[in-house]
Amino acid sequence: xxxxxxxxxxxxxxxxxxxxxxxxxxxxxxxxxxxxxxxxxxxxxxxxxxxxxxxxxxxxxxxxxxxxxxxxxxxxxxxxxxxxxxxxxxxxxxxxxxxxxxxxxxxxxxxxxxxxxxxxxxxxxxxxxxxxxxxxxxxxxxxxxxxxxxxxxxxxxxxxxxxxxxxxxxxxxxxxxxxxxxxxxxxxxxxxxxxxxxxxxxxxxxxxxxxxxxxxxxxxxxxxxxxxxxxxxxxxxxxxxxxxxxxxxxxxxxxxxxxxxxxxxxxxxxxxxxxxxxxxxxxxxxxxxxxxxxxxxxxxxxxxxxxxxxxxxxxxxxxxxxxxxxxxxxxxxxxx
Amino acid sequence: xxxxxxxxxxxxxxxxxxxxxxxxxxxxxxxxxxxxxxxxxxxxxxxxxxxxxxxxxxxxxxxxxxxxxxxxxxxxxxxxxxxxxxxxxxxxxxxxxxxxxxxxxxxx
Numbered sequence: 001x002x003x004x005x006x007x008x009x010x011x012x013x014x015x016x017x018x019x020x021x022x023x024x025x026x027x028x029x030x031x032x033x034x035x036x037x038x039x040x041x042x043x044x045x046x047x048x049x050x051x052x053x054x055x056x057x058x059x060x061x062x063x064x065x066x067x068x069x070x071x072x073x074x075x076x077x078x079x080x081x082x083x084x085x086x087x088x089x090x091x092x093x094x095x096x097x098x099x100x101x102x103x104x105x106x107x108x109x110x111x112x113x114x115x116x117x118x119x120x121x122x123x124x125x126x127x128x129x130x131x132x133x134x135x136x137x138x139x140x141x142x143x144x145x146x147x148x149x150x151x152x153x154x155x156x157x158x159x160x161x162x163x164x165x166x167x168x169x170x171x172x173x174x175x176x177x178x179x180x181x182x183x184x185x186x187x188x189x190x191x192x193x194x195x196x197x198x199x200x201x202x203x204x205x206x207x208x209x210x211x212x213x214x215x216x217x218x219x220x221x222x223x224x225x226x227x228x229x230x231x232x233x234x235x236x237x238x239x240x241x242x243x244x245x246x247x248x249x250x251x252x253x254x255x256x257x258x259x260x261x262x263x264x265x266x267x268x269x270x271x272x273x274x275x276x277x278x279x280x281x282x283x284x285x286x287x288x289x290x291x292x293x294x295x296x297x298x299x300x301x302x303x304x305x306x307x308x309x310x311x312x313x314x315x316x317x318x319x320x321x322x323x324x325x326x327x328x329x330x331x332x333x334x335x336x
Numbered sequence: 337x338x339x340x341x342x343x344x345x346x347x348x349x350x351x352x353x354x355x356x357x358x359x360x361x362x363x364x365x366x367x368x369x370x371x372x373x374x375x376x377x378x379x380x381x382x383x384x385x386x387x388x389x390x391x392x393x394x395x396x397x398x399x400x401x402x403x404x405x406x407x408x409x410x411x412x413x414x415x416x417x418x419x420x421x422x423x424x425x426x427x428x429x430x431x432x433x434x435x436x437x438x439x440x441x442x443x444x
Contacts, residue, residue, distance in 0.1 A: 190437070213440050
């Protein structure tokens with residue numbers, strides 16, 4: 001349908017800041033005064049969550065819990081930690097262990113020991129961690145998430161010996177969804193943390209939020225860096241890629257997406273996977289699954305998930321899309 | 337634009353390990369099953385609070401898993417002089433010549 005009238009301009013407040021090693025954007029389409037005041041709280045939310053969930057802070061709750069691995073007694077945890085750990089274990093359950101929080105030892109063995117912000121030194125995010133060559137993590141990380149004990153009656157956790165957690169994208173997806181949950185009662189809202197996005201609904205004008213899908217870094221395009229423009233009116237969008245958080249260790253390229261089946265950075269023909277899902281968390285987990293499965297299997301898997309749509313960029317430059325993806329592409333005949 | 341995405345919901349989450357709280361599992365399963373609606377959803381739906389499980393099979397695993405602007409008036413001001421500090425801006429609504437309001441990409 002061709003738009004017939006010029007829409008009333010919406011007053012969309014937005015706030016950009018940096019947290020969790022990523023650029024954060026929060027936006028709300030509501031009363032300007034209320035929106036500004038509400039958005040001003042968002043950085044504190046992320047700071048609180050990062051202090052609980054970051055593996056890069058020695059005094060974080062996650063670092064403290066990781067140091068208790070192998071202890072006999074469960075350790076009480078905060079509401080945030082509890083929620084994210086449950087979500088991470090549910091992801092492991094639902095993906096058969098492909099997405100698991102038990103990858104920290106493998107990440108460190110691959111050289112990812114400090115925050116990427118501190119590692120990168122070049123325009124394309126190439127980092128060169130110090131240390132010895134890659135050491136394969138025990139393949140048991142594929143299954144050891146099953147040994148993590150949760151004690152709901154005391155909201156406490158016990159990690160088995162040798163198991164250390166990294167929430168990674170799971171924490172970011174959870175934070176995006178949680179921030180959106182808090183903003184949404186005050187007006188249509190959007191939150192983006194490093195490319196993981198959640199949208200509460202259309203803007204007050206009834207329009208979808210135009211969300212670009214960037215081409216992976218290093219992919220040569222004829223015109224610009226945008227692969228698609230999406231029309232998102234609710235739910236989540238996330239991209240998992242090995243194009244940015246990568247580094248060389250002893251002459252070998254490494255990246256941050258560990259394949260739990262091998263215990264080392266995933267050997268996949270997918271450079272980046274973008275998924276649209278019910279929430280940012282769902283999209284983030286599914287994007288990682290699609291990347292780990294590889295181009296052909298990842299696309300078949302996406303097609304089999306009625307709640308997901310996705311786009312895969314292969315290292316050859318080929319771009320493939322699931323059938324449902326077309327439902328979300330911004331149309332030039334878009335009616336607001 | 338035709339944005340009517342069918343929502344498919346299937347019940348039947350099973351096999352949840354005893355170590356994982358049943359209530360929390362149910363909440364997540366609900367979120368994984370809901371097709372992201374490109375018609376106006378409720379905020380609860382956007383937060384993944386409704387829906388039922390669908391089936392997921394990841395090759396090579398043993399589990400059967402439930403898965404379920406830019407401004408047209410160019411009034412946007414988004415100072416980026418210090419990316420570590422919060423920056424406020426107030427853009428106008430999206431126009432027919434929409435540019436991305438924000439972008440998805442690998443984590444950065």
